[in-house]
Every structure is written in C-alpha cells, then in structure tokens.
Amino acid sequence: MDVAEIHKNTKLLVDGIPCSVDEVDFTKPGKGRAIYRVKLRNLLDGTTTEKTFHSGEKAEEAQTTYQQEQYLYKDGDHYIFMNTETFEQLFVSESQIGDKKDFLKEGILVDMLMFGERPIDITLPNFIEFEVLESEVAIKAQTISPQLKAATIETGAVIGVPTFINVGDIIKVDTRTGTYVERINKK
Amino acid sequence: MEDEKQHLLHLESNLKTRALIYKHIRKFFDDRGFLEVETPVRVPVIAPEPYIVPFESEDWFLSTSPELHMKRMLAAGYKKLFQFSRCFRKGEQGRLHNPEFTMLEWYCADAGYMVIIQHIEDLVSYLAKELGLRRINYGNLEFDISTPWSRITVKDAYLKLAGWDPTTQPDPLRFDIDMAEKVIPGLSKDHPTVLLDYPSYAAALARIKPDNPNVAERAEIFFSQLELANVYSELVDADEQKRRFDEAIEQIENEQGKRMQMPDKFLEAVPFIPECGGVALGIDRLVMLLCNASSIDEVIPFTADNA
Numbered sequence: 263m264d265v266a267e268i269h270k271n272t273k274l275l276v277d278g279i280p281c282s283v284d285e286v287d288f289t290k291p292g293k294g295r296a297i298y299r300v301k302l303r304n305l306l307d308g309t310t311t312e313k314t315f316h317s318g319e320k321a322e323e324a325q326t327t328y329q330q331e332q333y334l335y336k337d338g339d340h341y342i343f344m345n346t347e348t349f350e351q352l353f354v355s356e357s358q359i360g361d362k363k364d365f366l367k368e369g370i371l372v373d374m375l376m377f378g379e380r381p382i383d384i385t386l387p388n389f390i391e392f393e394v395l396e397s398e399v400a401i402k403a404q405t406i407s408p409q410l411k412a413a414t415i416e417t418g419a420v421i422g423v424p425t426f427i428n429v430g431d432i433i434k435v436d437t438r439t440g441t442y443v444e445r446i447n448k449k
Numbered sequence: 450m451e452d453e454k455q456h457l458l459h460l461e462s463n464l465k466t467r468a469l470i471y472k473h474i475r476k477f478f479d480d481r482g483f484l485e486v487e488t489p490v491r492v493p494v495i496a497p498e499p500y501i502v503p504f505e506s507e508d509w510f511l512s513t514s515p516e517l518h519m520k521r522m523l524a525a526g527y528k529k530l531f532q533f534s535r536c537f538r539k540g541e542q543g544r545l546h547n548p549e550f551t552m553l554e555w556y557c558a559d560a561g562y563m564v565i566i567q568h569i570e571d572l573v574s575y576l577a578k579e580l581g582l583r584r585i586n587y588g589n590l591e592f593d594i595s596t597p598w599s600r601i602t603v604k605d606a607y608l609k610l611a612g613w614d615p616t617t618q619p620d621p622l623r624f625d626i627d628m629a630e631k632v633i634p635g636l637s638k639d640h641p642t643v644l645l646d647y648p649s650y651a652a653a654l655a656r657i658k659p660d661n662p663n664v665a666e667r668a669e670i671f672f673s674q675l676e677l678a679n680v681y682s683e684l685v686d687a688d689e690q691k692r693r694f695d696e697a698i699e700q701i702e703n704e705q706g707k708r709m710q711m712p713d714k715f716l717e718a719v720p721f722i723p724e725c726g727g728v729a730l731g732i733d734r735l736v737m738l739l740c741n742a743s744s745i746d747e748v749i750p751f752t753a754d755n756a
Binding site for chain 2: 266286287288290291294295314316
C-alpha cells in the first residue's frame with residue numbers, strides 16, 4: 263500500500279512482523295516529500311517502535327483477519343477459545359491476552375485478530391456483566407463525594423464499585439476503561 | 450449534534466480573532482497600494498509539482514495554488530497584488546494540515562525575495578500590535594518577534610544541524626528527510642527563523658541566485674517547527690521555467706503514472722512577467738500562531754474530519 267494510506271490501526275508487516283499503527287505524524291516541509299512518522303506496536307509481543315516513511319514509499323500491509331471466538335476456559339498458561347463457526351479450538355498464550363484477562367469471562371464472545379493461522383489480539387465486548395464475588399464492607403462515607411470500594415469479580419479482577427454493591431450483585435463493567443457502569447440486579 | 454455545537458462554540462474566540470486578522474491584513478495591503486484579487490478555484494491546469502497532489506473536478510482541478518493566475522496578471526501589467534485563496538491538496542492532513550486550506554499570496558513587481566521577507570516581518574509585527582501582543586506565545590514557546598528576524602542560509606543550517614552541505618552535494622531525498630528530521634527540529638525556539646537560499650534542485654518557481662548557481666532565491670519562514678511562508682524571487686525566464694515543468698511532469702509520470710499537462714497559457718505569459726517577488730503564506734497557520742492554537746482544527750470550524 264502507498265504510505266499515504268497508512269492510518270491509525272492500519273496493520274503493517276515490518277521486517278516480517280505484524281504491527282499495528284498507533285499514531286501517524288504527518289509533516290511536509292516546503293515543497294518536499296511528505297514525511298510520515300509512524301508509531302508501531304508489534305502485535306506479537308506488544309513492544310512499540312517508530313519508523314519513518316516518506317511519500318512515494320510503499321508499505322506492506324499485514325494480512326490480518328477477524329474471526330468470532332468464544333472463550334471456554336483457561337488451561338495452564340493458555341486460554342482456550344472456540345471458533346463459533348467451525349467449532350475448532352484455539353490456544354492463546356497468557357502474554358498475548360495481557361491485561362484483557364481481567365475481563366475474560368467464560369462463555370463470552372470476542373473478536374480474535376488473526377495473522378494467518380496465528381491469533382494475535384482479542385477485542386472484548388465494550389460492556390460485560392460480572393457477578394461480585396467478594397467485597398469489603400463499606401466504611402461509612404467521610405465526605406459527600408461518591409465513595410468507591412474494592413470488589414472482586416468472577417475473573418478474579420478487583421475493581422472499584424459504589425458502596426451499595428453487595429456480594430452476589432451483577433454489575434456492568436466498561437472493559438475499555440475497567441470501570442463500573444451500573445448494577446444490573448441485586449441479590 | 451450536541452458535540453458539534455460544543456465544538457463550534459469552543460472555537461468562537463479563535464474565529465473572532467481570525468476575522469480580525471483578515472480585516473487587518475486587508476488594511477495592511479491597502480495602505481501599501483496592493484490590489485486584492487480573486488482568481489479561479491477550479492482550474493483547467495495546475496503547476497506540475499511532484500509532491501503536491503491535486504483533487505480532480507471533472508476534467509479540471511481544484512486549485513493547489515493561485516500562483517500561475519496571479520503571475521499572468523503581473524505579466525499583463527499589474528504591479529502589486531494580493532489574494533486570500535482557497536487551495537486544495539490531496540492527502541495533506543495532520544496537526545498543521547487540512548486538505549482544503551487558505552493561502553495568502555502577494556506579489557510585488559520590482560522586488561526580490563529580501564523585500565518580501567521584510568513585508569512578512571512588517572505584517573506579522575503589525576498584526577501582533579493590532580491584537581495587543583508584544584510577543585507571540587505558542588504552546589510552551591515564546592517568540593520575540595522584534596525585527597529583523599534571524600536569517601540563516603540553508604547551507605549553514607544543514608552544516609550545523611545535519612553535518613553536510615546540500616547546496617554542493619545534490620541529494621534531494623536526503624535533503625527532504627534531513628529537513629524534517631534534523632533541520633526543522635533544530636531551529637530557534639524563541640525567535641522566528643528565515644531559512645534562505647535553497648539548493649537549486651529545490652528551487653520550485655524561484656529564480657537561481659545570479660552569483661551562485663547552486664542556490665535559488667527562495668526562503669521559508671519558520672516559527673520553530675511551524676512553517677509559515679514560502680518566498681521567492683520569481684523565476685521570469687521562460688526557457689528555464691519550461692525546463693523545470695518538463696522535469697516535474699516527467700518525475701510525476703515516473704512516480705505516479707499520471708501525465709500532467711503543461712501550463713501553456715502561463716508559459717506564454719512568463720516572458721512578460723516583470724522582475725518580482727512573491728510569497729505564499731498559510732493563513733490557517735498564521736491564525737494558529739496568533740491564537741496559540743495547537744492544531745489547525747481549532748481555527749477552522751469544519752475540517753475534512755467533521756465537514
């Protein structure tokens with residue numbers, strides 16, 4: 263592809279490694295070539311690098327596809343998913359899931375980014391409902407600002423919730439920010 | 450809708466400053482005997498330039514610059530012209546770019562690039578004074594705009610910041626990359642910079658310096674990394690002009706597979722253009738500077754992203 267077509271989230275193949283474009287900085291001094299400073303995130307190990315392209319250069323697009331997968335369970339260091347069309351199972355390593363493991367609840371559907379046969383990234387639904395397994399007893403608010411207390415959800419992750427939330431409540435969480443949204447039903 | 454309303458109202462003070470700047474610019478040029486003109490935005494032919502990509506409009510183009518038409522007027526005998534002109538350049542989008550933008554161009558007969566540089570110094574000083582600014586604060590930078598602004602040749606700037614002399618070692622690719630990566634980031638952060646005497650292979654439509662064939666009488670004005678204006682002693686040699694267009698047309702055909710037309714009517718006028726200087730100054734960027742706006746979308750209500 264022409265470098266002018268590179269945008270945020272474009273997937274490029276750089277030295278054989280699939281990378282996602284996090285940022286493009288466009289400069290074009292005088293009447294000269296356009297210079298594109300591109301921040302790249304290595305999709306295999308998450309490291310970031312910068313690369314400079316100039317107009318007229320070609321960049322190689324990484325052939326990536328999305329497929330829908332259902333998360334089944336964790337086995338050792340791997341997370342096991344199942345393709346919702348072919349029912350084939352897919353093993354994804356802990357390092358590739360990264361922080362998203364906090365909201366990876368058994369049974370949910372995710373969009374899996376594939377590089378050939380290789381799973382490289384998952385996109386969680388924006389909102390997921392979780393049961394609260396543990397929560398501190400609320401200490402009476404000292405101020406008038408909304409107080410948050412720690413609560414452990416099904417996945418083992420700990421998030422801040424309002425003081426009126428009890429063990430057994432179902433709450434909705436925004437997986438992009440990791441924040442409490444609302445209570446769905448109370449026990 | 451609510452987001453758009455908030456965004457547009459947030460711009461109000463910048464847009465008021467923008468309108469004031471237009472008013473003062475018209476007064477500035479009127480006081481100096483310049484005539485404001487309007488040349489077409491939709492044109493049958495544009496100057497072939499390798500790194501400026503036009504939008505097509507049926508068989509014509511949206512103007513990338515009013516330069517050729519303004520020079521045709523100079524050839525007819527007009528001496529001092531200025532214009533606010535909408536220009537369109539495909540793919541140019543970023544913090545300092547929008548594909549549709551406004552250029553202030555002016556041309557002055559019997560003047561060279563040094564005279565035009567003084568006009569720019571005078572214009573910016575005048576606008577700052579009218580807006581009540583003693584200095585120009587831009588982001589975390591503060592520019593002392595007292596004149597004359599510091600002048601440095603391209604040769605000296607490259608020797609100091611990139612370690613080579615592009616005027617004696619022709620290397621257009623390295624020239625462009627080092628300009629973006631080394632030279633511009635190294636320019637003064639507290640005074641405007643006038644970068645002078647570009648290598649002859651980056652002359653564009655500027656004339657070659659009579660006493661040094663390696664460089665052209667072309668200058669660019671920078672406020673640190675913000676490039677404000679491009680100044681020429683205009684090329685008025687028809688043969689030389691045709692040769693440069695031929696080269697540009699060939700380069701575009703090789704690199705982009707497109708055959709641009711020769712601007713014939715302009716070439717017919719070139720022998721009648723008087724010795725003159727001219728400049729293209731990005732109005733959106735000037736407004737950004739004077740409003741301390743970090744991005745072009747803070748001085749234009751509808752950019753390509755939200756039009």
